[in-house]
Amino acid sequence: MTTFVWDYRREYEVERADILDAVDTVFRSGQLILGASVQGFEREYADHHGVPHCVSCDNGTNALVLALRALGVGHGDEVVTVPNTAAPTIIAIDQVGATPVFVDVREDDYLMDTAKVAEVITERTRCLLPVHLYGQCVNMAPLKDLATRHGIPVLEDCAQAHGAHHHGEQAGTMGRAAAFSFYPTKVLGAYGDGGAVITSDDEVNARLRRLRYYGMETRYYVEETPGYNSRLDDVHAEILRRKLTRLPGYLNSRKEIADRYAAALGDTDLVLPRTAEGNDHVYYLYVVRHPLRDEILRRMQEHDVSLNISYRWPIHIMKGFAHLGYGPGDFPVTEALADQIFSLPMYASLDEDTQNRVIDALRTVLESL
Structure with a gap:
């Protein structure tokens, strides 16, 4: 499944x-x-x-x-x-x-x-x-x-x-x-x-x-x-x-899931999310980075794990926004991120067994690169 x-x-x-x-x-x-x-x-x-x-x-x-x-x-x-x-x-x-x-975004927290x-x-x-x-x-x-x-x-x-x-x-x-x-x-x-x-x-x-x-x-x-x-x-x-009324529980669950990802993947060459100074991160998405992103996503599909990219195409290079007058190279941090970021499963009801399945598959893929 x-x-x-x-x-x-x-x-x-x-x-x-x-x-x-x-x-x-x-x-x-x-x-x-x-x-x-x-x-x-x-x-x-x-x-x-x-x-x-x-x-x-x-x-x-x-x-x-x-x-x-x-x-x-x-x-x-x-x-x-x-x-x-x-x-x-x-x-x-x-x-x-x-x-x-x-304006461009910061490289460490996006x-x-x-x-x-x-x-x-x-x-x-x-x-x-x-x-x-x-x-x-x-x-x-x-x-x-x-x-x-x-x-x-x-x-x-x-x-x-x-x-x-x-x-x-x-x-x-x-x-x-x-x-x-x-x-x-x-x-x-x-x-x-x-x-x-x-x-x-x-x-x-x-x-x-x-x-x-x-x-x-x-x-x-x-x-x-x-x-x-x-x-x-x-x-x-x-x-x-x-x-x-259940929002506090949703937030706690997301932070627990994020903590498990950090503990399980912290020794890999993935760039894990960074919480900016003064912030309380609620992990709507758990966004990681790797220069071989597309190959990782392809191999994860072989393990029946479907991941997402938010966002693969920066706004300023989309055809629909060409009238704004921007082009490739105008926002280098955003463009670099778009080539490397992807999201791991993150939702409050994600159970530990399913998360471990994702972690195990991801570690296997990373070790095979």
Whole structure:
């Protein structure tokens, strides 16, 4: 039987009764859209972060789109971010008519090199968008200083960082707004798509609520355009409410899995994940490096272990983003990583026997190179 980098089925068997009860609760409520379950989840997710506002939506990409719009980012504006991220980060910037401006990442932890941000800020810069990647946070102090100095907001991309902390501050609480994804693979995942934006800004909250509902405040009356139909379904909201109570357990399990990988693979020539200073890593992904990455992945398939690469192609060399004007060589760290990184199985319900199978196969492959 093939081992995959992610599998929800064991978790579902453990939580099945509660998940099905959540579905039944919504179906019996008489409210399927923006009902009590959505309202309850938004309140509880905001409380979890210690902020006053959470506005849920239909997916993480639209969480970024709505947040950018609510922060006033639009046509002709520039947003500073990184090319080592999932394409939806950049797609969201493109959808609001803005231009992504890239800085490279750091070689040791793969996160935004904040020392490079100041040199790319221009009079058109309207937002700094750090991506908290693989389960840990970008170094936020320099970004917040730049944001204050230039009068521009910070929007945190927290799709991969539920529950992560940076110098004691929780991911999502260090900027003017933060976007989350609840795609099923996430640390806190639904059983389908979902997203949310959290903020302490009352004006941003009000705009988010209008924008996700056609630009309306009163039913059938549009206050602003373009508006969106971007709502989290009550079924997913109720499931997320239940799973939010189990988030500490998910985080503990991921850290235990990461510790086992580190103990079992620390004597190999793999480059294992490094936790940046001040960070509490939640290991959304367990990303390792090796110069013979592709050969390793091929041989692991022979052991019925299917691994993943996040991300094989840097954003700036993709054909779909050629209009941005970047090319090979512009961001050497990102490009070097793209040739070497790959992810080992990482999910809270990964059992020790399956993990040992992956470790044994990987050690065998590494020894045969």
